[in-house]
Amino acid sequence: MTETSEIRVEQTKLDELYARLDELREETTTRLGTVRTSEVGGNHQHRTERDAFATLYEDQLIRLDGAEEGLCFGRLDIVDEDDPTYIGRIGLTDEQRQQILIDWRAPAAERFYQSTAANPEGIARRRHLVTANRKVTGIEDDVLDIDALDDTQRSNLQGEGALLAALTTHRTGRMGDIVATIQAEQDAIIRRPLSGVLVVQGGPGTGKTAVALHRAAFLLYRHRERIAKSGVLLVGPSTVFLKYIEKVLPSLGETGAVLLTPGQLYPGLDTDAADTPTVAEIKGRSVMARVLKNHIANYQRIPDDDVEMRVRSHTIVLRRRDVQSARDRARRSGDPHNAARTGFVTGLLKILADDLAREMGLDAPGERLPELLDDLRSSVDVRRALNLAWFPIGPAAALRSLLSRPHKLQAAARKLLTPAEQSTLLDQRRDEFTVDDVPLLDELAELLGSAPQQTQARDDSAREYAEAVVDMTETGGMVSAETLAARWEEQGPAMTLAERALEDREWTYGHLVVDEAQELSPMQWRILFRRVPSKSATVVGDLAQSSQVDNARTWSSILDEFVGDRFALQVLTVSYRTPQSVMDLANRYLHRHFPQLELVESVRQGGSDPQLDSFADESEMLAALPEAVAAEVSAAEGGKIAVIADEGLIEPIAEAVADFDFGRSVTGLDHQIALITPQQAKGLEFDSVIIVEPGRIARLGSEEGVGGLYVALTRTTERLRVLTSVSTELTELFSAEAVRQAG
Numbered sequence: 154m155t156e157t158s159e160i161r162v163e164q165t166k167l168d169e170l171y172a173r174l175d176e177l178r179e180e181t182t183t184r185l186g187t188v189r190t191s192e193v194g195g196n197h198q199h200r201t202e203r204d205a206f207a208t209l210y211e212d213q214l215i216r217l218d219g220a221e222e223g224l225c226f227g228r229l230d231i232v233d234e235d236d237p238t239y240i241g242r243i244g245l246t247d248e249q250r251q252q253i254l255i256d257w258r259a260p261a262a263e264r265f266y267q268s269t270a271a272n273p274e275g276i277a278r279r280r281h282l283v284t285a286n287r288k289v290t291g292i293e294d295d296v297l298d299i300d301a302l303d304d305t306q307r308s309n310l311q312g313e314g315a316l317l318a319a320l321t322t323h324r325t326g327r328m329g330d331i332v333a334t335i336q337a338e339q340d341a342i343i344r345r346p347l348s349g350v351l352v353v354q355g356g357p358g359t360g361k362t363a364v365a366l367h368r369a370a371f372l373l374y375r376h377r378e379r380i381a382k383s384g385v386l387l388v389g390p391s392t393v394f395l396k397y398i399e400k401v402l403p404s405l406g407e408t409g410a411v412l413l414t415p416g417q418l419y420p421g422l423d424t425d426a427a428d429t430p431t432v433a434e435i436k437g438r439s440v441m442a443r444v445l446k447n448h449i450a451n452y453q454r455i456p457d458d459d460v461e462m463r464v465r466s467h468t469i470v471l472r473r474r475d476v477q478s479a480r481d482r483a484r485r486s487g488d489p490h491n492a493a494r495t496g497f498v499t500g501l502l503k504i505l506a507d508d509l510a511r512e513m514g515l516d517a518p519g520e521r522l523p524e525l526l527d528d529l530r531s532s533v534d535v536r537r538a539l540n541l542a543w544f545p546i547g548p549a550a551a552l553r554s555l556l557s558r559p560h561k562l563q564a565a566a567r568k569l570l571t572p573a574e575q576s577t578l579l580d581q582r583r584d585e586f587t588v589d590d591v592p593l594l595d596e597l598a599e600l601l602g603s604a605p606q607q608t609q610a611r612d613d614s615a616r617e618y619a620e621a622v623v624d625m626t627e628t629g630g631m632v633s634a635e636t637l638a639a640r641w642e643e644q645g646p647a648m649t650l651a652e653r654a655l656e657d658r659e660w661t662y663g664h665l666v667v668d669e670a671q672e673l674s675p676m677q678w679r680i681l682f683r684r685v686p687s688k689s690a691t692v693v694g695d696l697a698q699s700s701q702v703d704n705a706r707t708w709s710s711i712l713d714e715f716v717g718d719r720f721a722l723q724v725l726t727v728s729y730r731t732p733q734s735v736m737d738l739a740n741r742y743l744h745r746h747f748p749q750l751e752l753v754e755s756v757r758q759g760g761s762d763p764q765l766d767s768f769a770d771e772s773e774m775l776a777a778l779p780e781a782v783a784a785e786v787s788a789a790e791g792g793k794i795a796v797i798a799d800e801g802l803i804e805p806i807a808e809a810v811a812d813f814d815f816g817r818s819v820t821g822l823d824h825q826i827a828l829i830t831p832q833q834a835k836g837l838e839f840d841s842v843i844i845v846e847p848g849r850i851a852r853l854g855s856e857e858g859v860g861g862l863y864v865a866l867t868r869t870t871e872r873l874r875v876l877t878s879v880s881t882e883l884t885e886l887f888s889a890e891a892v893r894q895a896g
């Protein structure tokens with residue numbers, strides 16, 4: 154058979170699958186219509202069931218719609234089986250309940266990704282189908298067991314490299330799924346068991362994010378009953394990054410994940426404000442947990458002497474020893490500060506009521522107890538004395554007080570932070586909360602108990618974000634009728650998984666996925682494991698891209714405090730993004746600073762050489778920028794371009810490129826050109842990248858700078874251009890490159 158006739162065969166199969174998809178859509182739409190128009194009213198149970206079914210059908214429809222593009226992408230010819238098996242985005246059965254398409258996550262699909270010529274696992278041939286708009290446009294075959302193929306089959310081998318085809322398409326500003334071309338080493342990670350901590354270390358572009366997202370989809374599918382109710386928490390470095398990846402899970406039919414940045418982990422707060430690296434480092438240390446504990450304990454104080462208090466016209470005494478025993482009892486309860494205060498205050502009020510009764514000439518309070526308690530409560534002296542002894546406070550106020558009052562910080566941090574470190578924290582304090590305050594607030598909320606008023610009121614941006622997540626999650630989470638009914642019972646119909654999770658500081662998720670995990674501080678790990686007490690987690694990152702690159706840092710040293718050595722480590726070494734020519738330059742740069750870190754090989758051999766443009770000074774460089782951008786726009790042929798520069802240069806660059814279709818930060822993803830900092834560039838990729846003034850990014854070789862420049866160097870899928878007005882270490886590497894090439 155020729156390629157065209159092979160394509161015809163596959164087209165017939167594809168037509169059959171799409172026909173079934175259409176049929177199921179129609180059936181589900183009819184069912185949904187019937188449920189929706191069924192008699193309104195009925196008792197609560199009926200309403201609950203009806204709504205549960207409506208949601209089920211809506212979810213089903215979304216799943217079916219989501220499978221429209223690329224419904225079927227693979228075929229397996231299994232030795233000794235007459236009919237081939239087809240693999241797709243979802244599973245389908247025909248009217249007789251015969252399986253006609255296997256979901257990529259089902260056990261039966263494993264061999265599609267795992268089998269190799271060395272270990273064919275009973276597969277004679279694996280076929281990738283390239284499709285567009287319900288048409289088969291290409292076929293690629295891997296023959297895994299040549300002996301198992303007959304002569305005709307052997308002569309019909311064809312293919313254009315589905316993987317390379319996928320890799321060389323233009324970037325769209327949003328990450329897509331890789332379900333058709335998952336590689337065996339990636340698949341092995343995706344399908345690992347749910348429990349325990351799995352760390353995936355890999356250089357830039359090795360598919361860590363892709364693997365983490367497909368693993369989340371896999372776990373939601375395979376362990377739906379265990380984790381769909383609680384959901385998956387996915388934490389990424391920035392809102393730009395979350396926007397970049399937000400479509401992957403819905404495209405896989407899964408929306409049971411809540412996507413947050415570290416600045417959004419505390420309900421009511423949504424911040425990307427950053428501290429200086431020195432302050433962030435101190436705030437991130439695990440010893441801060443002890444500082445905070447001491448700080449709260451300091452709000453439980455025994456007075457130096459007995460305290461005289463006026464209650465109406467009487468004088469009573471709050472005895473020091475009574476305060477001490479009430480405090481000890483309250484502490485022994487193990488309740489958080491604000492909850493334990495109730496027991497503390499009640500105990501003391503009883504004693505004071507006895508005293509007051511005696512002052513009034515009564516033997517005991519007796520029936521007048523409520524009246525006496527009212528008197529005590531309305532006494533300013535009593536309120537002040539009890540508050541001084543056990544001060545009710547919320548997390549935000551407690552943190553502000555710790556970071557702004559030297560004596561409070563000193564009292565809490567004695568022997569834990571040096572006087573110089575304490576001064577650093579006090580000197581650098583800011584009005585707004587920062588990303589590194591988030592775990593401190595959460596820790597305080599844990600120590601204090603009930604949510605404080607001031608953090609319940611969400612500010613507008615937080616609400617908007619929550620709504621965006623809710624919009625996304627509401628639609629496709631595969632919620633069972635039972636779950637939905639339970640949810641209705643408890644919360645009413647308006648609460649979706651994401652909404653509840655975002656509102657509730659004590660919400661616990663079924664699985665945690667952390668991307669760019671090398672960036673997290675010990676305090677951030679504490680908040681994450683508090684959200685996922687089962688410690689079922691997929692942690693992906695690259696130590697080399699860290700803003701705190703340091704030769705001694707390993708995943709063991711990062712996780713030791715939380716899970717000891719109980720984590721599995723998988724390493725990915727092949728980059729699917731950056732061409733080898735650019736990777737060589739990035740490797741060389743990295744190796745200079747961190748010779749122990751593993752170098753990355755690229756799947757894309759060759760590629761155009763990175764280009765360096767040197768200028769006499771910064772203004773000359775900025776003047777030349779529009780021409781460089783124009784050249785990249787034309788070379789990218791409609792693809793995406795990033796201009797990456799240090800924060801301080803963003804404004805002048807924005808002026809220089811004002812005539813182009815560009816956007817800054819998160820809006821950059823919706824324009825042809827994104828103007829971003831290395832921090833914002835984390836995890837993203839573009840067809841072409843222009844780095845402006847690498848010396849400013851590298852900041853004289855500071856650890857943060859090296860990681861940042863390495864990130865910037867590895868964002869391109871095609872072309873890299875560097876503009877500089879000062880000679881730097883990177884410039885030297887360019888000449889080395891040229892020499893190497895000349896040789």
Ligand SMILES: Nc1ncnc2c1ncn2[C@@H]1O[C@H](COP(=O)(O)OP(=O)(O)OP(=O)(O)O)[C@@H](O)[C@H]1O
Nearest residue numbers: 331334335336357358359360361362363729730836
């Ligand atoms: N098996 C695959 N098939 C097709 N494309 C793939 C595959 N694996 C990875 N890619 C693509 O390679 C690119 C890099 O992947 P990804 O962003 O997941 O890498 P990463 O390791 O997270 O990178 P970084 O550390 O730089 O953030 C993406 O465009 C991704 O879609």
